[in-house]
Amino acid sequence: xxxxxxxxxxxxxxxxxxxxxxxxxxxxxxxxxxxxxxxxxxxxxxxxxxxxxxxxxxxxxxxxxxxxxxxxxxxxxxxxxxxxxxxxxxxxxxxxxxxxxxxxxxxxxxxxxxxxxxxxxxxxxxxxxxxxxxxxxxxxxxxxxxxxxxxxxxxxxxxxxxxxxxxxxxxxxxxxxxxxxxxxxxxx
Numbered sequence: 001x002x003x004x005x006x007x008x009x010x011x012x013x014x015x016x017x018x019x020x021x022x023x024x025x026x027x028x029x030x031x032x033x034x035x036x037x038x039x040x041x042x043x044x045x046x047x048x049x050x051x052x053x054x055x056x057x058x059x060x061x062x063x064x065x066x067x068x069x070x071x072x073x074x075x076x077x078x079x080x081x082x083x084x085x086x087x088x089x090x091x092x093x094x095x096x097x098x099x100x101x102x103x104x105x106x107x108x109x110x111x112x113x114x115x116x117x118x119x120x121x122x123x124x125x126x127x128x129x130x131x132x133x134x135x136x137x138x139x140x141x142x143x144x145x146x147x148x149x150x151x152x153x154x155x156x157x158x159x160x161x162x163x164x165x166x167x168x169x170x171x172x173x174x175x176x177x178x179x180x181x182x183x184x185x186x187x188x
Contacts (some may be wrong), residue, residue, distance in 0.1 A: 001097045004033040004127070005090060007074070007083060009040075011048040012179065013061045014157055014171045016150040020129055023147040024102045025067055028127055033102070034069045034090075035062065038081035049184060051075045060174035084116040087123050099124045104149070105136055161185040 004024050010017065021033050037054050048054060055070060062068040073089055074081040083101070090099060101124050103111075108128045111117055120126075121141055128144040130136060131151075138144035152170045160167040162185065168176045179185065 001031045001094075002029060002100065003094060003097050004028070004030040004100045004102050005036060005087070005124070006033055006102045007036040007038055007081070007086065009038050009048045009154070010035070010054050010058055011154045012054070012057050012157060012171060012175055012184070014150075014152050014154060014175075016152040016170075018061055018065070018172065019148070019150040020102060020104065021062070021065065021068060023129060023145075024100075024127055027145045027147065028100060028143075030067070030100065032067050032069060033065075034071050036071050036074055036086060038074050039078050040080050053178075053182065053184060057175045057178055060178055061172040063174065082115040084114075084120055084123075087120060091123060101126045102129065103127065104129055105131065105134065108136075108138060108142065158185045162187050 004021070006017070006021055006024070008017065021035070024030060025033055035058055037051070037058060039051070040048070055072065055075070058070055062070075074086055077085070087099070087101070103126060105128060114120065126142045128138045128142050129149065130138065130144050130146045131149045132146050134146060157167050157170055161179070
């Protein structure tokens with residue numbers, strides 16, 4: 001089986017994330033995509049929303065994507081989430097499957113800052129989803145595909161919520177309802 005791995009803080013998950021999952025599945029003929037929410041990204045300083053809220057929003061955003069699973073392994077491990085540790089664990093969990101790590105151009109650009117990045121290249125194939133029209137050279141062993149990228153960021157959504165600006169068009173309706181119902185990301 002071909003399994004895509006899609007990690008991040010998902011604080012909150014947005015249409016850019018679900019678009020990337022769908023595009024990766026289509027273009028690389030993935031059988032399944034596993035979303036792995038990070039307890040804490042080593043390259044981000046802000047503390048994400050509670051794990052239970054982020055997992056619930058992921059469930060709601062991917063409700064109709066029958067090829068998506070959520071794995072809590074980084075949340076259950078807690079602390080800073082290093083992709084290397086996660087991939088080693090997943091290789092043991094799925095020894096007979098082909099694993100692909102899905103990333104965007106921005107992650108590709110900072111890949112040399114990742115923990116044990118050289119070792120990661122020996123463990124898993126990395127997919128880079130480039131913006132349509134991008135001329136960025138993606139070097140082997142990374143594989144790339146130009147896709148329709150939905151430009152949005154979780155930090156922009158949090159900022160809009162704090163400034164009482166429109167953001168519902170950037171996230172799944174079920175995620176929007178959850179954020180409103182629980183007053184998430186509002187400055188207290």
